[in-house]
Amino acid sequence: MKTFEEKWTAWLDDELTGDELAEFEASLPDKAAAAAEKRDAHKLGAFLKEQLQGRAMGNEEFFHHQLRERIERDARAGVAEGKADSPRAWWPIGRLVWVGATSLAIFCVCTFFVMRERGPAEQSQYLSQILTARVDPVVSPNATISMFESKKDRVTVLWVDGLQSLPSEYATK
Amino acid sequence: MQRRSRLLLGLSFALIMGSALPARASQVVWSGLVIANNVAQPEAIPPELNRFEGTLKELFGYNQFRVIGQSRKTLVTGSEDWLASSKYFSLHVDSKGGTDAGYLLNLKLFQEKNLLLETEAKLSKASPLVIKGPLVGDGQLLLLLVVQ
Numbered sequence: 001m002k003t004f005e006e007k008w009t010a011w012l013d014d015e016l017t018g019d020e021l022a023e024f025e026a027s028l029p030d031k032a033a034a035a036a037e038k039r040d041a042h043k044l045g046a047f048l049k050e051q052l053q054g055r056a057m058g059n060e061e062f063f064h065h066q067l068r069e070r071i072e073r074d075a076r077a078g079v080a081e082g083k084a085d086s087p088r089a090w091w092p093i094g095r096l097v098w099v100g101a102t103s104l105a106i107f108c109v110c111t112f113f114v115m116r117e118r119g120p121a122e123q124s125q126y127l128s129q130i131l132t133a134r135v136d137p138v139v140s141p142n143a144t145i146s147m148f149e150s151k152k153d154r155v156t157v158l159w160v161d162g163l164q165s166l167p168s169e170y171a172t173k
Numbered sequence: 174m175q176r177r178s179r180l181l182l183g184l185s186f187a188l189i190m191g192s193a194l195p196a197r198a199s200q201v202v203w204s205g206l207v208i209a210n211n212v213a214q215p216e217a218i219p220p221e222l223n224r225f226e227g228t229l230k231e232l233f234g235y236n237q238f239r240v241i242g243q244s245r246k247t248l249v250t251g252s253e254d255w256l257a258s259s260k261y262f263s264l265h266v267d268s269k270g271g272t273d274a275g276y277l278l279n280l281k282l283f284q285e286k287n288l289l290l291e292t293e294a295k296l297s298k299a300s301p302l303v304i305k306g307p308l309v310g311d312g313q314l315l316l317l318l319v320v321q
Contacts, residue, residue, distance in 0.1 A: 166309045171210075171241060
């Protein structure tokens with residue numbers, strides 16, 4: 001058993017026939033208003049059918065050609081990028097060798113200069129040295145100077161003999 | 174890439190230079206005027222002379238070492254001067270510069286205003302310097318310099 005809405009939709013679409021049509025039209029309270037509504041619905045349907053129809057493409061071949069070109073270009077760029085990325089992620093062997101050789105050369109140069117600078121000082125690295133010593137010959141005419149190193153505690157001694165002796169009061173703080 | 178290679182080169186150069194150039198820290202030089210003599214009851218040896226007490230006794234033949242004047246100088250640049258003095262003696266020390274091996278010093282011993290002795294010495298960090306001065310009473314004046 002159809003509802004009123006179903007019968008109304010079928011009537012608008014001209015799908016009711018025979019007794020069913022007569023019975024439905026008889027049940028309408030205002031047949032003129034219903035007929036006007038049916039005309040409006042038909043008009044709206046025709047308008048929508050006309051407007052919603054897909055527009056035909058005038059330059060379909062050209063559009064397809066452009067699209068294919070673009071896809072191929074993108075694909076080529078993607079492959080090239082992939083090739084470029086993988087080997088350049090780290091330095092090539094050649095560059096690593098070059099950098100290693102340069103670093104070694106810098107190290108050798110620095111070592112050479114450092115060793116050359118340290119060379120003469122090597123002797124005095126562990127022991128103190130007396131380079132020069134002198135006493136006033138007028139004050140201490142008989143003074144003699146000698147120097148030696150005691151290896152035991154690595155003590156360097158400047159031994160001065162013949163300086164004028166002084167009284168014990170000179171030992172005060 | 175170019176930028177990264179420059180950065181790496183710079184870093185390796187800095188590391189090499191950092192290991193090659195020594196870092197010089199400030200050090201303390203103790204300078205002392207010491208009277209050495211023989212007594213029945215010797216005083217304890219000053220702590221600065223502890224590590225070569227045996228050598229001092231052996232070299233000079235005294236059993237007591239008494240400090241009559243001293244100075245403890247912290248060397249920062251290595252080119253500093255200072256004075257260690259007692260009532261009658263003074264030791265003027267002029268450091269002419271420091272190297273890895275130690276310090277180049279000019280030493281002058283004065284008895285009041287008289288210059289008794291002048292010497293140039295390289296004072297090593299691992300080796301004390303002892304100078305035998307004049308006889309004083311029954312003892313001996315010694316000058317000592319130690320890098321601490």
